[in-house]
Amino acid sequence: MRRTQGSTLRTIGLSLLIIGASLFALVSVACAFSEQGHTDDNDVKVIKNSSAPLFKMGFNFSAIIDHFQSFIHNERNDNASQLKDITQNGSQSKETDISRSFILNGKSDNVSQWIDVLENESETEDNRHHAAYMLGESGDSRAAIPFIKIIEDTEEEDPLRQSVTSYMGKVGNDKHTDMLIGLLDDELLDIPATTSMGDLGDEKAVGPLMDILANESQSENMRMAAARSLGQIGDERAVELLIECLDDDSPYLKSEVAWALGEIGDERAAEPLINMLDEEYEFTVTNSAEALNKLGISADEILIENLDDRDVTVRKNSIYALSSVGGQNTHSVLLEIAEDRTEDKDVRRAAISALGRSEDHDMIDPLTDIMEDENEKKDVRTAVPRALLNIDKDKAITILVEDLSIENMEVRASIVSSFRKLEEDRDKVPMVIEPIGYLLQNDEEWPVRKQAAIVLADIAGEDASGYLDLALNDEHHDVRSIAANKLVALADRNSTYPLIKALNNETNEYTRRYMTLALVQTNDSRAVPTLIQLMQDREEYLNVRMEATEGLGTIGNRTTSRSLMEILKNKDDSPEIRNTAAVSLGQIKDPAAIELLTKIADDEEEYPAIRQSAELSLEMIQGAKAS
Amino acid sequence: MRKVFPLILAGIILISVVIWWHYDSTVDVRITGIDAPRTLGVDTIRSNNMNEIKITIQNNETRPVEIKVETENAFVNAEGESVDTFIVFGYDGYRYTDYVSTQDKIKLEPGENELTLLLGYQVTGEQDVHIRIVNNEVVLDEDSFTVEVMPPEISVELDNEMIIQDELEIYNIDAYVLNSGMGRAEGVETTLSIIDQETGEVISSEIRSIVVPAHSKSAFSTWKDSPDGVIELSSGENSDESYMPVLAVAKGKTGDRYVVKLTAIWQDQIAEGVILVPYNNSEIGVELEVEL
Numbered sequence: 001m002r003r004t005q006g007s008t009l010r011t012i013g014l015s016l017l018i019i020g021a022s023l024f025a026l027v028s029v030a031c032a033f034s035e036q037g038h039t040d041d042n043d044v045k046v047i048k049n050s051s052a053p054l055f056k057m058g059f060n061f062s063a064i065i066d067h068f069q070s071f072i073h074n075e076r077n078d079n080a081s082q083l084k085d086i087t088q089n090g091s092q093s094k095e096t097d098i099s100r101s102f103i104l105n106g107k108s109d110n111v112s113q114w115i116d117v118l119e120n121e122s123e124t125e126d127n128r129h130h131a132a133y134m135l136g137e138s139g140d141s142r143a144a145i146p147f148i149k150i151i152e153d154t155e156e157e158d159p160l161r162q163s164v165t166s167y168m169g170k171v172g173n174d175k176h177t178d179m180l181i182g183l184l185d186d187e188l189l190d191i192p193a194t195t196s197m198g199d200l201g202d203e204k205a206v207g208p209l210m211d212i213l214a215n216e217s218q219s220e221n222m223r224m225a226a227a228r229s230l231g232q233i234g235d236e237r238a239v240e241l242l243i244e245c246l247d248d249d250s251p252y253l254k255s256e257v258a259w260a261l262g263e264i265g266d267e268r269a270a271e272p273l274i275n276m277l278d279e280e281y282e283f284t285v286t287n288s289a290e291a292l293n294k295l296g297i298s299a300d301e302i303l304i305e306n307l308d309d310r311d312v313t314v315r316k317n318s319i320y321a322l323s324s325v326g327g328q329n330t331h332s333v334l335l336e337i338a339e340d341r342t343e344d345k346d347v348r349r350a351a352i353s354a355l356g357r358s359e360d361h362d363m364i365d366p367l368t369d370i371m372e373d374e375n376e377k378k379d380v381r382t383a384v385p386r387a388l389l390n391i392d393k394d395k396a397i398t399i400l401v402e403d404l405s406i407e408n409m410e411v412r413a414s415i416v417s418s419f420r421k422l423e424e425d426r427d428k429v430p431m432v433i434e435p436i437g438y439l440l441q442n443d444e445e446w447p448v449r450k451q452a453a454i455v456l457a458d459i460a461g462e463d464a465s466g467y468l469d470l471a472l473n474d475e476h477h478d479v480r481s482i483a484a485n486k487l488v489a490l491a492d493r494n495s496t497y498p499l500i501k502a503l504n505n506e507t508n509e510y511t512r513r514y515m516t517l518a519l520v521q522t523n524d525s526r527a528v529p530t531l532i533q534l535m536q537d538r539e540e541y542l543n544v545r546m547e548a549t550e551g552l553g554t555i556g557n558r559t560t561s562r563s564l565m566e567i568l569k570n571k572d573d574s575p576e577i578r579n580t581a582a583v584s585l586g587q588i589k590d591p592a593a594i595e596l597l598t599k600i601a602d603d604e605e606e607y608p609a610i611r612q613s614a615e616l617s618l619e620m621i622q623g624a625k626a627s
Numbered sequence: 628m629r630k631v632f633p634l635i636l637a638g639i640i641l642i643s644v645v646i647w648w649h650y651d652s653t654v655d656v657r658i659t660g661i662d663a664p665r666t667l668g669v670d671t672i673r674s675n676n677m678n679e680i681k682i683t684i685q686n687n688e689t690r691p692v693e694i695k696v697e698t699e700n701a702f703v704n705a706e707g708e709s710v711d712t713f714i715v716f717g718y719d720g721y722r723y724t725d726y727v728s729t730q731d732k733i734k735l736e737p738g739e740n741e742l743t744l745l746l747g748y749q750v751t752g753e754q755d756v757h758i759r760i761v762n763n764e765v766v767l768d769e770d771s772f773t774v775e776v777m778p779p780e781i782s783v784e785l786d787n788e789m790i791i792q793d794e795l796e797i798y799n800i801d802a803y804v805l806n807s808g809m810g811r812a813e814g815v816e817t818t819l820s821i822i823d824q825e826t827g828e829v830i831s832s833e834i835r836s837i838v839v840p841a842h843s844k845s846a847f848s849t850w851k852d853s854p855d856g857v858i859e860l861s862s863g864e865n866s867d868e869s870y871m872p873v874l875a876v877a878k879g880k881t882g883d884r885y886v887v888k889l890t891a892i893w894q895d896q897i898a899e900g901v902i903l904v905p906y907n908n909s910e911i912g913v914e915l916e917v918e919l
Contacts, residue, residue, distance in 0.1 A: 507786075509845075542841075545843075574809075574842030575809075576841075577842065608664070608679050608680055609676040609679055
């Protein structure tokens with residue numbers, strides 16, 4: 001139908017063209033016009049050639065054609081930007097090359113290479129973002145020009161332009177201040193530009209930043225960024241305005257303003273900052289206390305007074321602030337709160353955490369007493385293990401391992417959970433593996449066993465696999481599921497039989513999938529019969545069958561090919577499973593599969609994806625055969 | 628007038644050129660092959676690449692050519708209407724990473740080009756798929772093929788396991804809907820009921836709408852660590868345990884018996900299974916009714 005319409009219209013066009021050209025030729029004999037220059041282009045070559053005799057006769061309408069041509073080109077170029085180029089014989093290659101990021105880290109001139117990545121539009125978005133980040137962190141001025149190009153290029157992805165704008169202050173200099181000021185009206189880039197001006201530190205930006213901060217119709221985020229940048233620049237002109245903003249309704253803005261006032265260090269801010277110490281928002285109080293500290297004023301006394309406030313939030317915030325700025329003399333006050341059974345449990349937990357951060361060894365015994373006291377609230381007791389580990393890991397481990405026999409289940413679980421902190425201090429890990437492993441096998445409460453499985457796998461790695469193998473038969477599903485999940489990365493040959501046994505009993509889809517993946521991870525040929533059975537079982541979960549079929553490609557051998565070929569042959573079976581079988585046959589590289597793979601690859605009624613997999617597998621087998 | 632007339636003529640020529648250029652079908656682009664499966668399962672486009680077809684297009688021009696791929700019945704929605712589909716350029720093994728709509732233009736390089744197009748059907752039955760390669764509203768070439776869209780085939784499975792806690796016998800019921808067909812079963816209305824065998828009264832039941840992928844099975848409940856139903860029998864007092872999140876719960880005395888019934892309905896397919904609890908943990912019958 002469209003072909004007919006197109007042909008008719010084409011005929012009309014052609015007729016008009018002939019008539020028009022004939023009339024024009026006659027008239028142009030009597031007319032004389034000056035020639036105009038024009039540019040040439042392949043797309044309109046046919047049109048220009050047809051008018052060539054007329055030029056000789058004195059008429060040149062190339063200017064009109066050029067205008068027409070430019071219209072066409074504009075239209076087509078606009079379209080072109082939206083078009084997807086496809087390469088010959090297939091789709092374009094846009095592979096992510098994250099690994100390159102790591103390679104570049106080791107090169108001597110990283111900056112120029114990161115610039116290459118940033119400027120290369122065929123790079124993935126992630127790589128270009130990472131390059132922008134690395135350039136920003138480098139602080140190298142060579143990044144400024146590429147950054148500006150991206151900021152100015154509206155065709156670039158918005159997130160990349162935003163990132164680059166926010167890093168501009170780290171690589172730019174005073175010459176770039178005006179450009180950043182110009183971006184304050186850009187809805188997309190205004191906040192990153194505001195942030196960037198703080199990094200740039202040019203006093204020229206103070207006026208525009210103060211305008212933003214003073215303007216209550218600006219967004220909260222924009223005003224917060226302006227306050228922080230004013231603090232970074234450190235210009236005293238902003239002090240009065242910042243003090244006024246301490247009365248703003250936004251707690252988040254007030255928190256940033258308090259920080260900025262601390263950075264500027266002007267004494268006029270002292271009184272207003274003291275008034276902020278009973279605010280509701282935790283960071284406003286902490287930032288105000290820290291700002292006062294920078295002004296040389298201790299906030300300890302006022303914060304300790306606030307510990308008697310009726311409001312729980314004020315008391316908690318005062319503890320957080322004391323934890324940040326308080327001296328040694330405040331520890332006894334915090335301990336009093338931690339021990340005070342009439343105090344709110346959250347306030348007591350905050351005090352225990354603060355004492356942990358104090359790293360004061362004198363606090364170990366009293367905190368241990370709290371944890372071991374069966375009459376204490378469990379919510380208070382469970383805050384202690386982590387605090388003890390913050391103070392002194394060695395001493396804490398000794399105490400905590402002994403206390404794994406504490407009757408309260410939540411306290412035991414919190415002790416186990418706190419050992420995760422040893423991830424940052426791996427040489428201490430062997431001290432806790434056995435006690436946690438014992439709990440994993442013997443604790444009566446499944447939440448403790450679950451925590452034990454999680455922590456053991458996270459801190460002990462491969463040393464945990466034996467314990468996790470045993471946990472595969474735990475009576476509680478959550479414990480089995482965690483053990484299987486962790487074994488996906490940790491299983492070895494010793495895990496093979498425990499996994500096979502567990503698969504016989506497990507019913508949960510996700511846990512079965514983890515177990516299958518872990519079985520593949522063992523890389524043990526003894527796992528092959530079970531994987532084949534899982535693959536062949538049509539009543540098995542599809543995901544489990546898929547993992548088993550894929551796994552056979554990884555750990556299978558030529559004896560496995562027959563089963564894979566049976567699956568691939570069977571058109572009644574799931575195409576996903578058959579496709580995976582085709583891929584696995586390629587990985588095993590058994591020449592016996594060539595005939596079947598060839599047949600599948602040539603079968604026009606087969607799924608294209610399966611045909612493609614068969615072709616790739618054939619190439620792999622033939623390549624292996626040839627070598 | 629002498630000056631204006633040539634300009635009018637020039638305008639006519641230019642309009643003619645536009646029409647000629649726009650509807651120029653001398654562009655030599657041909658479909659040289661379509662590689663498509665003959666059967667597919669009913670499904671929308673999912674994150675596997677089994678719904679793909681490959682179209683090989685020969686561009687015999689010496690320059691790139693912009694085209695649109697128009698389709699009929701490549702994607703058919705639940706109302707049976709043909710809608711636009713996607714041309715894909717990137718698949719990372721898990722998801723499509725780069726694709727455009729068939730409403731978008733694409734550029735063919737000179738020579739052989741291979742396009743990957745996605746099919747998707749929310750209705751079963753035979754579908755005649757028509758592919759047209761269009762350049763500036765002119766159809767350059769077209770081709771057709773037929774796909775049989777297969778339904779799911781659902782059945783159900785019930786199982787139970789007894790654990791003893793003090794004077795309680797707790798029967799944990801596991802319920803599954805199986806799909807042995809090629810099609811994906813969306814929105815399977817599944818009901819698990821616990822019925823007093825003696826009175827026939829439904830003690831408790833739960834209804835869920837579940838999805839069963841092709842050639843797979845789905846548990847009745849999505850809760851990872853939970854049975855699908857619970858029957859608690861006691862020789863003394865029953866417990867206060869609510870067994871949440873399980874909703875199909877019955878509490879009775881030792882010696883009581885319950886019929887556990889699982890019904891799954893997908894379009895015109897009804898599958899039903901029944902077990903008696905307690906009854907030696909064996910099924911007393913699973914029936915599949917397919918009304919086509």
